[in-house]
Amino acid sequence: MEDARMVFGGYDNREKFQVSRSLDGQYFSLLKAHSGLINGKGRFWDSHKNTHNEAPLEIFTVKQGNKYRFRIIGVGALYPWTISVDGHKITVVASDGFDVEPQIADSVIINAGERYDVIIDADQPIGNYWIRAKTLESNRNTSVEAILHYQGASDTEPLSTHRTCTDTDKCLVVNCFFTYYPQNDFTLCLPVDKLKHKSDNDQAPKVIQGKFTEYFLNFAFPGKSFTPGSVNGRRFISPTKIALANPKDMDYPCDNTECDEQKICTCTYSLNLKHGDTVQMVFLNMGSGKGWAHPIHMHGHTFYVLKMGYAQYDNRTGEMIGENKDIDCRGGVAKNESFCNDATWSNSSWVNGNIPDLELKKPVRKDTIIVPSGGYVVTRIVADNPGVWFMHCHIELHANDGMAIIINESHANHPSPPQNFPRCHSFQEYDSTITQRPEDDDLFEINDLYTERNFWIMFGVLCAVIVLQFIIILCKFCCERSKDKPEKSYDFNGHFNSGFNSKT
Ligand SMILES: [Cu+2]
Numbered sequence: 001m002e003d004a005r006m007v008f009g010g011y012d013n014r015e016k017f018q019v020s021r022s023l024d025g026q027y028f029s030l031l032k033a034h035s036g037l038i039n040g041k042g043r044f045w046d047s048h049k050n051t052h053n054e055a056p057l058e059i060f061t062v063k064q065g066n067k068y069r070f071r072i073i074g075v076g077a078l079y080p081w082t083i084s085v086d087g088h089k090i091t092v093v094a095s096d097g098f099d100v101e102p103q104i105a106d107s108v109i110i111n112a113g114e115r116y117d118v119i120i121d122a123d124q125p126i127g128n129y130w131i132r133a134k135t136l137e138s139n140r141n142t143s144v145e146a147i148l149h150y151q152g153a154s155d156t157e158p159l160s161t162h163r164t165c166t167d168t169d170k171c172l173v174v175n176c177f178f179t180y181y182p183q184n185d186f187t188l189c190l191p192v193d194k195l196k197h198k199s200d201n202d203q204a205p206k207v208i209q210g211k212f213t214e215y216f217l218n219f220a221f222p223g224k225s226f227t228p229g230s231v232n233g234r235r236f237i238s239p240t241k242i243a244l245a246n247p248k249d250m251d252y253p254c255d256n257t258e259c260d261e262q263k264i265c266t267c268t269y270s271l272n273l274k275h276g277d278t279v280q281m282v283f284l285n286m287g288s289g290k291g292w293a294h295p296i297h298m299h300g301h302t303f304y305v306l307k308m309g310y311a312q313y314d315n316r317t318g319e320m321i322g323e324n325k326d327i328d329c330r331g332g333v334a335k336n337e338s339f340c341n342d343a344t345w346s347n348s349s350w351v352n353g354n355i356p357d358l359e360l361k362k363p364v365r366k367d368t369i370i371v372p373s374g375g376y377v378v379t380r381i382v383a384d385n386p387g388v389w390f391m392h393c394h395i396e397l398h399a400n401d402g403m404a405i406i407i408n409e410s411h412a413n414h415p416s417p418p419q420n421f422p423r424c425h426s427f428q429e430y431d432s433t434i435t436q437r438p439e440d441d442d443l444f445e446i447n448d449l450y451t452e453r454n455f456w457i458m459f460g461v462l463c464a465v466i467v468l469q470f471i472i473i474l475c476k477f478c479c480e481r482s483k484d485k486p487e488k489s490y491d492f493n494g495h496f497n498s499g500f501n502s503k504t
Pocket of ligand 1: 294
Protein backbone atom coordinates (compact mmCIF):
# COMPACT_ATOMS: atom_id res chain seq x y z
CA MET A 1 0.00 0.00 0.00
CA GLU A 2 1.34 3.40 -0.90
CA ASP A 3 0.95 6.32 1.41
CA ALA A 4 0.05 9.70 0.03
CA ARG A 5 1.51 12.58 2.00
CA MET A 6 -0.63 15.64 2.31
CA VAL A 7 0.89 19.10 2.42
CA PHE A 8 -1.53 21.00 4.52
CA GLY A 9 -1.82 24.45 5.93
CA GLY A 10 -3.42 27.69 4.92
CA TYR A 11 -2.77 31.22 3.88
CA ASP A 12 -4.37 34.46 4.96
CA ASN A 13 -3.61 37.48 2.77
CA ARG A 14 -0.64 35.57 1.29
CA GLU A 15 0.71 35.02 4.76
CA LYS A 16 1.16 31.37 5.71
CA PHE A 17 -0.39 30.35 8.99
CA GLN A 18 2.11 29.35 11.60
CA VAL A 19 1.67 26.20 13.62
CA SER A 20 -0.41 27.11 16.62
CA ARG A 21 1.32 26.46 19.91
CA SER A 22 -0.21 25.60 23.25
CA LEU A 23 0.68 27.31 26.52
CA ASP A 24 3.06 24.51 27.47
CA GLY A 25 5.13 25.10 24.33
CA GLN A 26 3.66 22.10 22.52
CA TYR A 27 1.60 22.09 19.32
CA PHE A 28 -1.98 22.27 18.19
CA SER A 29 -2.27 22.50 14.43
CA LEU A 30 -1.31 24.07 11.14
CA LEU A 31 -5.01 24.65 10.65
CA LYS A 32 -6.23 28.01 11.81
CA ALA A 33 -9.36 28.19 13.94
CA HIS A 34 -11.21 31.22 12.60
CA SER A 35 -14.04 30.99 15.04
CA GLY A 36 -16.15 28.67 17.11
CA LEU A 37 -19.84 28.02 17.63
CA ILE A 38 -21.96 27.84 20.77
CA ASN A 39 -25.25 26.08 19.98
CA GLY A 40 -24.54 26.71 16.31
CA LYS A 41 -23.95 30.42 16.64
CA GLY A 42 -20.73 32.38 16.44
CA ARG A 43 -18.93 35.13 14.61
CA PHE A 44 -16.22 35.26 12.02
CA TRP A 45 -13.47 37.56 13.24
CA ASP A 46 -11.14 39.39 10.88
CA SER A 47 -7.90 39.21 12.77
CA HIS A 48 -6.35 42.02 10.71
CA LYS A 49 -9.09 44.56 11.36
CA ASN A 50 -10.24 43.09 14.68
CA THR A 51 -13.83 43.22 13.48
CA HIS A 52 -16.49 40.54 13.09
CA ASN A 53 -19.39 39.79 10.77
CA GLU A 54 -22.06 40.73 13.37
CA ALA A 55 -23.70 37.29 13.28
CA PRO A 56 -26.22 36.73 16.12
CA LEU A 57 -25.05 34.93 19.24
CA GLU A 58 -26.68 32.41 21.55
CA ILE A 59 -28.44 34.09 24.48
CA PHE A 60 -29.13 32.31 27.78
CA THR A 61 -31.78 34.17 29.77
CA VAL A 62 -31.60 33.76 33.56
CA LYS A 63 -33.53 35.10 36.50
CA GLN A 64 -31.59 36.83 39.21
CA GLY A 65 -31.37 34.69 42.34
CA ASN A 66 -31.69 31.33 40.56
CA LYS A 67 -29.00 28.77 39.86
CA TYR A 68 -28.59 27.15 36.45
CA ARG A 69 -26.93 23.93 35.37
CA PHE A 70 -25.11 24.26 32.06
CA ARG A 71 -24.18 21.04 30.29
CA ILE A 72 -21.11 21.83 28.20
CA ILE A 73 -20.28 19.42 25.39
CA GLY A 74 -16.95 19.46 23.55
CA VAL A 75 -18.16 18.72 20.03
CA GLY A 76 -15.10 20.18 18.33
CA ALA A 77 -12.60 18.12 16.43
CA LEU A 78 -9.34 19.74 17.44
CA TYR A 79 -8.97 22.64 19.84
CA PRO A 80 -9.68 22.59 23.56
CA TRP A 81 -11.63 25.57 24.90
CA THR A 82 -11.48 27.42 28.20
CA ILE A 83 -15.03 28.26 29.28
CA SER A 84 -15.79 31.18 31.61
CA VAL A 85 -18.54 33.70 32.38
CA ASP A 86 -17.67 37.32 33.08
CA GLY A 87 -18.47 38.36 36.63
CA HIS A 88 -19.39 34.82 37.74
CA LYS A 89 -17.66 31.83 39.24
CA ILE A 90 -18.53 28.41 37.89
CA THR A 91 -19.01 25.28 39.97
CA VAL A 92 -17.95 22.07 38.24
CA VAL A 93 -20.37 19.30 39.31
CA ALA A 94 -20.02 16.53 36.72
CA SER A 95 -17.72 15.23 34.03
CA ASP A 96 -18.63 12.82 31.24
CA GLY A 97 -21.94 12.10 32.98
CA PHE A 98 -20.52 11.30 36.43
CA ASP A 99 -21.11 13.60 39.39
CA VAL A 100 -18.05 15.01 41.12
CA GLU A 101 -17.72 16.84 44.39
CA PRO A 102 -18.52 20.48 43.53
CA GLN A 103 -15.42 22.45 42.62
CA ILE A 104 -15.61 26.23 42.38
CA ALA A 105 -13.36 27.72 39.70
CA ASP A 106 -13.06 30.62 37.29
CA SER A 107 -13.07 28.45 34.20
CA VAL A 108 -12.97 24.87 32.95
CA ILE A 109 -11.10 23.48 29.95
CA ILE A 110 -13.09 21.19 27.69
CA ASN A 111 -11.40 18.99 25.10
CA ALA A 112 -12.95 17.38 22.04
CA GLY A 113 -15.26 14.62 23.24
CA GLU A 114 -15.45 15.73 26.89
CA ARG A 115 -18.56 16.90 28.74
CA TYR A 116 -18.66 19.07 31.85
CA ASP A 117 -21.65 20.19 33.89
CA VAL A 118 -21.27 23.50 35.71
CA ILE A 119 -23.58 25.46 37.98
CA ILE A 120 -23.83 29.20 37.43
CA ASP A 121 -25.37 31.23 40.22
CA ALA A 122 -27.24 34.24 38.81
CA ASP A 123 -26.24 36.34 41.79
CA GLN A 124 -24.90 39.43 40.02
CA PRO A 125 -26.59 42.78 39.23
CA ILE A 126 -29.17 42.53 36.46
CA GLY A 127 -27.35 42.95 33.17
CA ASN A 128 -25.70 41.13 30.28
CA TYR A 129 -22.47 39.17 30.67
CA TRP A 130 -20.19 37.54 28.14
CA ILE A 131 -19.89 33.76 28.20
CA ARG A 132 -16.44 33.16 26.72
CA ALA A 133 -14.80 30.15 25.12
CA LYS A 134 -11.15 30.63 24.26
CA THR A 135 -8.60 28.22 22.81
CA LEU A 136 -5.33 27.69 24.65
CA GLU A 137 -3.17 28.91 21.79
CA SER A 138 -0.22 30.94 22.95
CA ASN A 139 0.43 32.65 19.62
CA ARG A 140 -3.16 33.39 18.56
CA ASN A 141 -6.31 34.72 20.07
CA THR A 142 -9.25 32.57 19.02
CA SER A 143 -12.47 32.95 20.95
CA VAL A 144 -16.20 32.60 20.68
CA GLU A 145 -18.91 34.23 22.77
CA ALA A 146 -22.46 33.74 23.97
CA ILE A 147 -24.52 36.02 26.25
CA LEU A 148 -25.79 35.49 29.79
CA HIS A 149 -28.84 37.73 29.83
CA TYR A 150 -30.60 38.55 33.12
CA GLN A 151 -34.37 39.05 32.91
CA GLY A 152 -35.01 42.79 32.98
CA ALA A 153 -31.70 43.72 31.38
CA SER A 154 -31.49 45.69 28.15
CA ASP A 155 -31.21 43.95 24.81
CA THR A 156 -27.79 45.36 24.15
CA GLU A 157 -24.57 43.40 23.95
CA PRO A 158 -22.60 43.01 27.16
CA LEU A 159 -19.92 45.49 28.16
CA SER A 160 -18.53 43.10 30.76
CA THR A 161 -14.85 42.23 30.97
CA HIS A 162 -12.98 39.10 31.93
CA ARG A 163 -11.80 38.96 35.50
CA THR A 164 -8.26 40.20 36.06
CA CYS A 165 -6.18 37.57 37.85
CA THR A 166 -3.57 38.94 40.23
CA ASP A 167 -0.73 37.64 42.31
CA THR A 168 -2.81 37.98 45.47
CA ASP A 169 -6.05 36.80 43.90
CA LYS A 170 -5.18 34.11 41.40
CA CYS A 171 -7.65 32.53 38.99
CA LEU A 172 -8.33 28.79 39.06
CA VAL A 173 -8.74 26.62 35.94
CA VAL A 174 -10.00 23.03 36.09
CA ASN A 175 -8.72 20.30 33.72
CA CYS A 176 -5.41 21.78 32.56
CA PHE A 177 -3.21 19.51 30.47
CA PHE A 178 -0.06 21.10 31.86
CA THR A 179 1.04 22.15 35.32
CA TYR A 180 1.68 25.89 35.06
CA TYR A 181 0.30 28.89 33.27
CA PRO A 182 2.92 31.53 32.45
CA GLN A 183 3.85 33.20 35.71
CA ASN A 184 2.35 36.56 34.77
CA ASP A 185 -1.05 35.01 34.07
CA PHE A 186 -1.50 34.50 37.83
CA THR A 187 -3.55 31.39 37.11
CA LEU A 188 -3.53 28.07 38.93
CA CYS A 189 -4.32 24.65 37.44
CA LEU A 190 -6.44 21.91 38.96
CA PRO A 191 -5.94 18.71 36.95
CA VAL A 192 -8.92 16.45 36.45
CA ASP A 193 -7.51 13.64 38.58
CA LYS A 194 -7.76 15.96 41.57
CA LEU A 195 -11.55 16.08 41.23
CA LYS A 196 -13.33 13.57 43.47
CA HIS A 197 -16.15 11.25 42.55
CA LYS A 198 -19.27 12.38 44.42
CA SER A 199 -20.21 8.84 45.43
CA ASP A 200 -18.48 6.97 48.26
CA ASN A 201 -19.59 3.66 46.78
CA ASP A 202 -17.79 3.63 43.46
CA GLN A 203 -14.20 2.87 44.34
CA ALA A 204 -11.48 1.86 41.91
CA PRO A 205 -11.49 -1.80 40.77
CA LYS A 206 -9.18 -3.85 42.95
CA VAL A 207 -6.00 -5.65 41.97
CA ILE A 208 -6.71 -9.38 42.33
CA GLN A 209 -3.84 -11.78 41.88
CA GLY A 210 -4.23 -13.63 38.58
CA LYS A 211 -7.03 -11.36 37.40
CA PHE A 212 -5.12 -8.15 36.82
CA THR A 213 -3.54 -7.02 33.59
CA GLU A 214 -1.70 -3.82 32.79
CA TYR A 215 -1.13 -2.20 29.39
CA PHE A 216 1.00 0.78 28.42
CA LEU A 217 -0.48 2.58 25.42
CA ASN A 218 1.54 5.36 23.84
CA PHE A 219 -0.63 7.77 21.85
CA ALA A 220 1.86 9.70 19.74
CA PHE A 221 3.48 10.28 16.33
CA PRO A 222 6.70 8.26 16.55
CA GLY A 223 8.84 7.51 13.51
CA LYS A 224 11.65 9.02 11.47
CA SER A 225 10.62 9.99 7.95
CA PHE A 226 7.16 8.45 8.39
CA THR A 227 5.38 9.65 11.54
CA PRO A 228 1.72 8.65 11.45
CA GLY A 229 -0.70 8.83 14.37
CA SER A 230 -0.37 5.53 16.19
CA VAL A 231 -0.74 3.60 19.42
CA ASN A 232 2.51 1.92 20.46
CA GLY A 233 3.80 2.57 16.94
CA ARG A 234 0.86 0.73 15.37
CA ARG A 235 -0.96 2.87 12.87
CA PHE A 236 -4.55 1.69 13.03
CA ILE A 237 -6.27 0.44 9.90
CA SER A 238 -9.92 -0.51 10.07
CA PRO A 239 -10.83 -4.16 9.58
CA THR A 240 -12.62 -4.82 6.30
CA LYS A 241 -15.34 -6.85 7.96
CA ILE A 242 -17.49 -6.46 11.03
CA ALA A 243 -15.25 -7.16 14.01
CA LEU A 244 -18.10 -8.26 16.27
CA ALA A 245 -19.43 -10.87 13.81
CA ASN A 246 -16.00 -12.11 12.72
CA PRO A 247 -13.85 -12.05 15.86
CA LYS A 248 -11.48 -14.76 14.60
CA ASP A 249 -11.45 -13.69 11.00
CA MET A 250 -9.80 -10.30 11.31
CA ASP A 251 -7.37 -9.09 8.72
CA TYR A 252 -4.32 -6.87 9.28
CA PRO A 253 -3.05 -8.43 12.54
CA CYS A 254 -0.18 -6.72 14.34
CA ASP A 255 1.94 -9.81 14.83
CA ASN A 256 4.10 -9.22 11.79
CA THR A 257 7.75 -8.36 11.99
CA GLU A 258 7.12 -4.74 11.08
CA CYS A 259 5.79 -4.03 14.57
CA ASP A 260 8.59 -3.62 17.06
CA GLU A 261 10.07 -1.34 19.70
CA GLN A 262 11.64 1.03 17.17
CA LYS A 263 9.44 0.33 14.14
CA ILE A 264 6.20 1.71 12.77
CA CYS A 265 3.62 -0.67 11.32
CA THR A 266 0.09 -0.50 9.96
CA CYS A 267 -2.42 -2.96 11.37
CA THR A 268 -5.69 -3.43 13.26
CA TYR A 269 -4.25 -3.07 16.74
CA SER A 270 -6.35 -4.67 19.44
CA LEU A 271 -6.18 -5.66 23.08
CA ASN A 272 -7.76 -8.98 24.02
CA LEU A 273 -9.25 -8.69 27.49
CA LYS A 274 -10.31 -11.58 29.69
CA HIS A 275 -13.79 -11.39 31.16
CA GLY A 276 -13.83 -10.20 34.74
CA ASP A 277 -10.24 -8.98 34.81
CA THR A 278 -9.27 -5.67 36.32
CA VAL A 279 -7.50 -3.96 33.46
CA GLN A 280 -5.15 -1.06 34.12
CA MET A 281 -4.36 1.02 31.07
CA VAL A 282 -1.60 3.58 31.29
CA PHE A 283 -2.15 6.13 28.56
CA LEU A 284 1.18 7.67 27.54
CA ASN A 285 2.23 10.54 25.32
CA MET A 286 5.97 10.12 25.25
CA GLY A 287 9.10 9.54 23.25
CA SER A 288 9.98 11.01 19.88
CA GLY A 289 6.30 11.21 18.89
CA LYS A 290 5.09 13.47 21.68
CA GLY A 291 4.30 17.13 21.14
CA TRP A 292 0.50 17.24 21.07
CA ALA A 293 -1.89 16.58 23.95
CA HIS A 294 -4.45 13.90 23.01
CA PRO A 295 -8.03 13.58 24.29
CA ILE A 296 -8.43 9.79 24.38
CA HIS A 297 -11.98 8.48 24.16
CA MET A 298 -13.06 4.95 25.06
CA HIS A 299 -16.27 3.32 23.84
CA GLY A 300 -18.08 0.62 25.83
CA HIS A 301 -16.68 1.60 29.22
CA THR A 302 -16.02 4.48 31.54
CA PHE A 303 -12.64 4.32 33.20
CA TYR A 304 -11.54 5.30 36.68
CA VAL A 305 -8.86 8.00 36.61
CA LEU A 306 -6.37 7.03 39.29
CA LYS A 307 -3.47 9.34 38.56
CA MET A 308 -2.07 11.79 36.05
CA GLY A 309 1.65 12.29 35.57
CA TYR A 310 2.82 15.48 33.95
CA ALA A 311 5.94 16.47 32.10
CA GLN A 312 8.58 18.70 33.65
CA TYR A 313 8.00 22.39 33.08
CA ASP A 314 9.69 25.72 33.55
CA ASN A 315 7.50 27.09 36.32
CA ARG A 316 8.14 30.67 35.12
CA THR A 317 7.16 30.27 31.46
CA GLY A 318 5.03 27.15 31.84
CA GLU A 319 6.82 25.53 28.91
CA MET A 320 7.80 21.86 28.91
CA ILE A 321 11.46 21.10 29.53
CA GLY A 322 11.37 17.31 29.82
CA GLU A 323 9.23 14.21 30.00
CA ASN A 324 7.87 12.68 33.14
CA LYS A 325 10.48 10.32 34.58
CA ASP A 326 8.09 7.70 35.93
CA ILE A 327 8.01 5.94 32.55
CA ASP A 328 10.81 3.97 30.93
CA CYS A 329 10.29 4.15 27.16
CA ARG A 330 12.93 1.49 26.46
CA GLY A 331 13.77 0.82 22.79
CA GLY A 332 17.53 0.66 23.35
CA VAL A 333 18.10 4.26 22.28
CA ALA A 334 18.22 7.67 23.93
CA LYS A 335 14.92 8.62 25.49
CA ASN A 336 14.17 11.44 23.07
CA GLU A 337 14.72 9.03 20.16
CA SER A 338 12.68 6.18 21.60
CA PHE A 339 9.34 5.48 19.91
CA CYS A 340 8.08 4.40 23.34
CA ASN A 341 6.27 1.45 21.73
CA ASP A 342 6.96 -0.91 24.62
CA ALA A 343 7.07 1.21 27.76
CA THR A 344 7.08 0.19 31.39
CA TRP A 345 7.50 1.77 34.81
CA SER A 346 10.93 3.19 35.56
CA ASN A 347 10.58 1.76 39.04
CA SER A 348 9.91 -1.96 38.66
CA SER A 349 8.16 -2.09 42.02
CA TRP A 350 5.28 -0.11 40.51
CA VAL A 351 3.93 -3.13 38.62
CA ASN A 352 0.77 -4.96 39.79
CA GLY A 353 -0.91 -1.66 40.55
CA ASN A 354 1.62 -0.75 43.21
CA ILE A 355 1.91 2.88 42.15
CA PRO A 356 2.21 5.63 44.77
CA ASP A 357 -0.42 8.33 45.11
CA LEU A 358 -3.24 6.56 43.31
CA GLU A 359 -6.74 7.85 44.01
CA LEU A 360 -8.54 4.60 44.82
CA LYS A 361 -11.39 5.72 47.06
CA LYS A 362 -13.13 8.42 45.06
CA PRO A 363 -11.58 8.44 41.59
CA VAL A 364 -13.36 10.46 38.95
CA ARG A 365 -14.91 8.35 36.18
CA LYS A 366 -14.66 9.44 32.59
CA ASP A 367 -14.74 8.19 29.03
CA THR A 368 -12.52 10.90 27.56
CA ILE A 369 -9.34 12.23 29.08
CA ILE A 370 -6.56 14.48 27.93
CA VAL A 371 -3.14 12.81 27.91
CA PRO A 372 -0.57 15.58 28.36
CA SER A 373 2.43 15.76 26.06
CA GLY A 374 5.31 14.16 27.95
CA GLY A 375 2.95 12.74 30.56
CA TYR A 376 0.65 9.83 31.38
CA VAL A 377 -2.72 8.86 32.87
CA VAL A 378 -3.37 5.73 34.94
CA THR A 379 -6.86 4.34 34.33
CA ARG A 380 -8.70 1.16 35.29
CA ILE A 381 -11.75 -0.72 34.09
CA VAL A 382 -13.32 -4.06 34.85
CA ALA A 383 -13.72 -6.15 31.70
CA ASP A 384 -17.41 -6.75 32.28
CA ASN A 385 -18.93 -5.55 29.03
CA PRO A 386 -18.29 -8.10 26.28
CA GLY A 387 -17.95 -6.48 22.91
CA VAL A 388 -15.57 -4.92 20.47
CA TRP A 389 -14.93 -1.35 21.51
CA PHE A 390 -13.14 1.42 19.71
CA MET A 391 -10.73 3.68 21.57
CA HIS A 392 -9.20 6.65 19.81
CA CYS A 393 -7.91 10.18 20.01
CA HIS A 394 -10.88 12.52 19.70
CA ILE A 395 -8.94 14.91 17.49
CA GLU A 396 -10.27 13.75 14.14
CA LEU A 397 -7.08 14.37 12.22
CA HIS A 398 -5.16 12.19 14.64
CA ALA A 399 -7.74 9.37 14.71
CA ASN A 400 -7.97 9.29 10.93
CA ASP A 401 -4.20 9.17 10.79
CA GLY A 402 -4.22 5.94 12.82
CA MET A 403 -4.27 6.93 16.50
CA ALA A 404 -6.81 4.30 17.50
CA ILE A 405 -7.12 0.79 18.92
CA ILE A 406 -9.80 -1.89 19.39
CA ILE A 407 -10.63 -3.30 22.79
CA ASN A 408 -11.49 -6.93 22.00
CA GLU A 409 -13.38 -8.05 25.04
CA SER A 410 -14.43 -11.52 26.08
CA HIS A 411 -15.47 -13.24 22.88
CA ALA A 412 -16.48 -16.28 24.88
CA ASN A 413 -19.19 -14.19 26.49
CA HIS A 414 -20.62 -12.72 23.31
CA PRO A 415 -24.09 -14.01 22.56
CA SER A 416 -23.82 -16.32 19.55
CA PRO A 417 -25.44 -15.17 16.32
CA PRO A 418 -28.42 -17.27 15.14
CA GLN A 419 -27.60 -20.38 13.14
CA ASN A 420 -27.08 -19.61 9.45
CA PHE A 421 -26.90 -15.90 10.25
CA PRO A 422 -25.31 -14.33 7.17
CA ARG A 423 -21.91 -12.86 7.84
CA CYS A 424 -20.03 -10.46 5.65
CA HIS A 425 -16.47 -11.37 4.83
CA SER A 426 -13.81 -9.30 3.25
CA PHE A 427 -13.66 -9.01 -0.51
CA GLN A 428 -10.45 -7.09 -0.28
CA GLU A 429 -7.48 -8.72 -1.90
CA TYR A 430 -4.81 -9.74 0.54
CA ASP A 431 -1.93 -7.27 0.51
CA SER A 432 1.28 -8.96 1.55
CA THR A 433 3.10 -5.65 1.93
CA ILE A 434 0.95 -4.69 4.89
CA THR A 435 0.65 -7.73 6.98
CA GLN A 436 0.95 -11.45 7.26
CA ARG A 437 -1.88 -13.68 6.27
CA PRO A 438 -3.97 -14.81 9.25
CA GLU A 439 -3.23 -18.27 10.51
CA ASP A 440 -5.41 -21.07 9.19
CA ASP A 441 -7.00 -21.41 12.62
CA ASP A 442 -8.25 -17.87 12.31
CA LEU A 443 -9.94 -18.61 9.03
CA PHE A 444 -12.29 -21.26 10.33
CA GLU A 445 -15.33 -19.20 9.50
CA ILE A 446 -14.41 -18.95 5.85
CA ASN A 447 -13.60 -22.66 5.75
CA ASP A 448 -17.00 -23.42 7.27
CA LEU A 449 -18.45 -22.65 3.85
CA TYR A 450 -16.67 -25.65 2.34
CA THR A 451 -17.97 -28.49 4.49
CA GLU A 452 -18.93 -31.87 2.93
CA ARG A 453 -22.58 -31.24 3.72
CA ASN A 454 -22.54 -27.96 1.83
CA PHE A 455 -20.83 -29.68 -1.11
CA TRP A 456 -23.59 -32.33 -1.49
CA ILE A 457 -26.33 -29.74 -1.12
CA MET A 458 -24.83 -27.64 -3.91
CA PHE A 459 -24.23 -30.78 -6.06
CA GLY A 460 -27.87 -31.83 -5.64
CA VAL A 461 -29.17 -28.39 -6.56
CA LEU A 462 -26.98 -28.35 -9.68
CA CYS A 463 -28.22 -31.80 -10.81
CA ALA A 464 -31.84 -30.76 -10.25
CA VAL A 465 -31.34 -27.67 -12.41
CA ILE A 466 -29.80 -29.72 -15.23
CA VAL A 467 -32.63 -32.31 -15.14
CA LEU A 468 -35.25 -29.54 -15.11
CA GLN A 469 -33.66 -27.87 -18.11
CA PHE A 470 -33.60 -31.21 -19.98
CA ILE A 471 -37.32 -31.79 -19.27
CA ILE A 472 -38.21 -28.28 -20.48
CA ILE A 473 -36.27 -28.75 -23.73
CA LEU A 474 -37.84 -32.18 -24.29
CA CYS A 475 -41.37 -30.85 -23.73
CA LYS A 476 -40.78 -27.97 -26.07
CA PHE A 477 -39.49 -30.30 -28.77
CA CYS A 478 -42.52 -32.57 -28.49
CA CYS A 479 -44.94 -29.63 -28.66
CA GLU A 480 -43.28 -28.28 -31.78
CA ARG A 481 -43.58 -31.64 -33.51
CA SER A 482 -47.24 -32.05 -32.67
CA LYS A 483 -47.99 -28.50 -33.94
CA ASP A 484 -46.10 -29.00 -37.22
CA LYS A 485 -47.86 -32.18 -38.35
CA PRO A 486 -51.17 -30.68 -39.61
CA GLU A 487 -49.56 -27.51 -40.88
CA LYS A 488 -46.73 -28.95 -42.93
CA SER A 489 -47.23 -32.32 -44.65
CA TYR A 490 -46.83 -33.91 -48.03
CA ASP A 491 -49.22 -36.39 -49.68
CA PHE A 492 -48.07 -39.50 -51.29
CA ASN A 493 -47.98 -37.76 -54.61
CA GLY A 494 -45.55 -35.21 -53.39
CA HIS A 495 -48.12 -32.39 -53.23
CA PHE A 496 -47.71 -29.91 -50.43
CA ASN A 497 -50.62 -29.33 -47.95
CA SER A 498 -50.30 -25.86 -46.50
CA GLY A 499 -52.49 -26.53 -43.43
CA PHE A 500 -55.89 -27.21 -41.97
CA ASN A 501 -57.46 -24.38 -43.94
CA SER A 502 -56.41 -25.88 -47.20
CA LYS A 503 -59.19 -28.42 -46.77
CA THR A 504 -61.90 -25.85 -46.63
CU1 LIG B 1 -4.57 13.24 19.19
